[in-house]
Amino acid sequence: MPVKKVDSVKVAKKQPPTYKILVPSPYRYCDPDTMISKNWVELYKVGKEYYVGKARYSIEIIPDECGSGTAPQLSGKRKTILFVNQLPIRMGKIQVANIEMSDSSYLFPGTAYSFTFLGKRYKLEAKAHGEDVFQNYVLLLNGERVFREVEAGDAYFALLFAGDLDGDSKLDLVVSVPLDNETLRVFLFLSTCAPPGLQIGKAAEIVDDFSC
Numbered sequence: 001m002p003v004k005k006v007d008s009v010k011v012a013k014k015q016p017p018t019y020k021i022l023v024p025s026p027y028r029y030c031d032p033d034t035m036i037s038k039n040w041v042e043l044y045k046v047g048k049e050y051y052v053g054k055a056r057y058s059i060e061i062i063p064d065e066c067g068s069g070t071a072p073q074l075s076g077k078r079k080t081i082l083f084v085n086q087l088p089i090r091m092g093k094i095q096v097a098n099i100e101m102s103d104s105s106y107l108f109p110g111t112a113y114s115f116t117f118l119g120k121r122y123k124l125e126a127k128a129h130g131e132d133v134f135q136n137y138v139l140l141l142n143g144e145r146v147f148r149e150v151e152a153g154d155a156y157f158a159l160l161f162a163g164d165l166d167g168d169s170k171l172d173l174v175v176s177v178p179l180d181n182e183t184l185r186v187f188l189f190l191s192t193c194a195p196p197g198l199q200i201g202k203a204a205e206i207v208d209d210f211s212c
Helices: none
Strands: 041-046 049-054 057-063 070-076 079-084 112-117 120-129 134-141 144-152 158-163 172-176 183-190 201-209
Touching: 070 079, 079 158, 079 183, 112 158, 120 158, 144 172
Parallel strands: none
Antiparallel strands: 041 049, 041 079, 057 070, 112 120, 120 134, 134 144, 158 172, 172 183, 183 201
């Protein structure tokens, strides 16, 4: 009896999402108007609660303080922390860690935050050498390196958010890590973007420079 030949079916490998982020700020090299749209979402705060909702924003052209030109300024309609092109989580109130989070929650070397999130204990710790200029700055999450900078000047790194942004009930982070006080750099770390065996991985970043 002849055997029927069955063609093999190739299953396409699912590509991981590509994330893009912006924060409320003036921009010099990045043009937010060509990036953001009404399809984006935003992470915002109301009182002590955090929410994800459809992006509500405005862009205006302002004078460039360091030149004769102009620059676009992206602003949120709410207390916006982050604009994201997509997030795999339902809109509405989201789960956050029991830790103080703001643009003044500075991650100075020697700082250690101990907190819990959904029953799991975490320790976020900053280490570096030097005083005026930090050498080999490292941010650790439960001893695992999240971020490293060989040299950082007089910039203040800050924890902007700690909670679940990708819907898997695991910790995600938003961290401000400018190289100096005249640059903008924000990282989005998601658990679903973590390399094998690690807790968290960098999903996106936004960088701009407004130095004079």
